[in-house]
Amino acid sequence: xxxxxxxxxxxxxxxxxxxxxxxxxxxxxxxxxxxxxxxxxxxxxxxxxxxxxxxxxxxxxxxxxxxxxxxxxxxxxxxxxxxxxxxxxxxxxxxxxxxxxxxxxxxxxxxxxxxxxxxxxxxxxxxxxxxxxxxxxxxxxxxxxxxxxxxxxxxxxxxxxxxxxxxxxxxxxxxxxxxxxxxxxxxxxxxxxxxxxxxxxxxxxxxxxxxxxxxxxxxxxxxxxxxxx
Amino acid sequence: xxxxxxxxxxxxxxxxxxxxxxxxxxxxxxxxxxxxxxxxxxxxxxxxxxx
Numbered sequence: 001x002x003x004x005x006x007x008x009x010x011x012x013x014x015x016x017x018x019x020x021x022x023x024x025x026x027x028x029x030x031x032x033x034x035x036x037x038x039x040x041x042x043x044x045x046x047x048x049x050x051x052x053x054x055x056x057x058x059x060x061x062x063x064x065x066x067x068x069x070x071x072x073x074x075x076x077x078x079x080x081x082x083x084x085x086x087x088x089x090x091x092x093x094x095x096x097x098x099x100x101x102x103x104x105x106x107x108x109x110x111x112x113x114x115x116x117x118x119x120x121x122x123x124x125x126x127x128x129x130x131x132x133x134x135x136x137x138x139x140x141x142x143x144x145x146x147x148x149x150x151x152x153x154x155x156x157x158x159x160x161x162x163x164x165x166x167x168x169x170x171x172x173x174x175x176x177x178x179x180x181x182x183x184x185x186x187x188x189x190x191x192x193x194x195x196x197x198x199x200x201x202x203x204x205x206x207x208x209x210x211x212x213x214x215x216x217x218x219x220x221x222x223x224x225x226x227x228x229x
Numbered sequence: 230x231x232x233x234x235x236x237x238x239x240x241x242x243x244x245x246x247x248x249x250x251x252x253x254x255x256x257x258x259x260x261x262x263x264x265x266x267x268x269x270x271x272x273x274x275x276x277x278x279x280x
Contacts, residue, residue, distance in 0.1 A: 025230060026230065030230065030231035031231075034233075034234065035231045035232070035233025035234040035235070036230055036231055036232060036233060036234050036235040036237075036238040037233075037234035037235075037237045037238045037241070038238075039238050039241075039242070040237070040238055040241035040242070043241060043242055043245040044241075047245070083252075086248060086249070086252040089248050090244070090245045090248050090249070093244045093245070093248065094241045094244060094245055097237055097240050097241040097244060098237070098241060100237065101234050101237035200249075204252070204253075204256070207256055207260075208256060210260075211256065211259055211260055211263060214260070214263045214264065214267065215263055217267060218263055218266050218267055218270065221267065221270035221271065221274065222270060224270075224274060225270055225273055225274055225277075228274060228277045
């Protein structure tokens with residue numbers, strides 16, 4: 001039953017992405033200054049927000065693990081973090097491509113870009129930390145603490161372009177600016193693609209959680225095999 | 230659609246889908262490896278004499 005739900009959600013996400021691509025490429029109004037390249041935005045901001053949800057979920061699950069010591073929370077935390085890392089990579093790479101065209105440079109060390117990169121590296125460190133600790137309960141405990149503290153970097157990145165003057169464009173969504181700074185059709189499309197990315201995120205996290213469960217089954221079988229040998 | 234800077238839009242969209250596809254393939258490959266190891270360990274445990 002669970003497999004069917006994951007499969008169904010995956011198919012729905014794929015169809016939703018096809019619908020969104022059709023609207024993005026063929027129906028949305030053009031941006032006066034940037035030409036076609038502004039359409040990267042629909043694959044830059046939604047993955048970032050989906051990654052933020054992943055990291056927030058991981059931080060909450062990590063706190064719950066420290067409180068209850070239930071493995072399920074640790075499984076969710078590592079799965080959400082890994083998927084969030086892939087989504088944050090999309091955000092960084094699409095941003096660099098847009099920057100190359102608009103600013104003439106691939107990268108600049110301003111507060112927003114630098115904090116986004118550091119956040120990505122911290123979460124990469126989280127996965128490396130887990131690889132380095134063999135004892136499962138020590139691994140879960142240490143990585144849970146790191147996951148909670150790492151979320152401060154996510155919040156800093158979110159606020160960086162308000163707190164500092166950055167080359168990165170400022171907030172554009174009406175919910176943040178309180179003004180009509182973006183065409184309503186473009187803003188609606190951003191939310192549609194965010195929904196598609198969130199759906200995909202749920203599918204990927206569910207698949208990754210299943211892998212983590214299987215990995216724990218392998219570790220248990222290995223221990224039994226050692227005991228028999 | 231305005232054709233200016235179409236090339237960079239294509240690179241951006243291609244990069245996003247490439248990362249998603251690579252990560253999905255990575256998950257599939259890890260799943261297969263883990264499944265094969267589970268089968269191998271189960272066979273090993275079944276074949277070993279019980280204490």
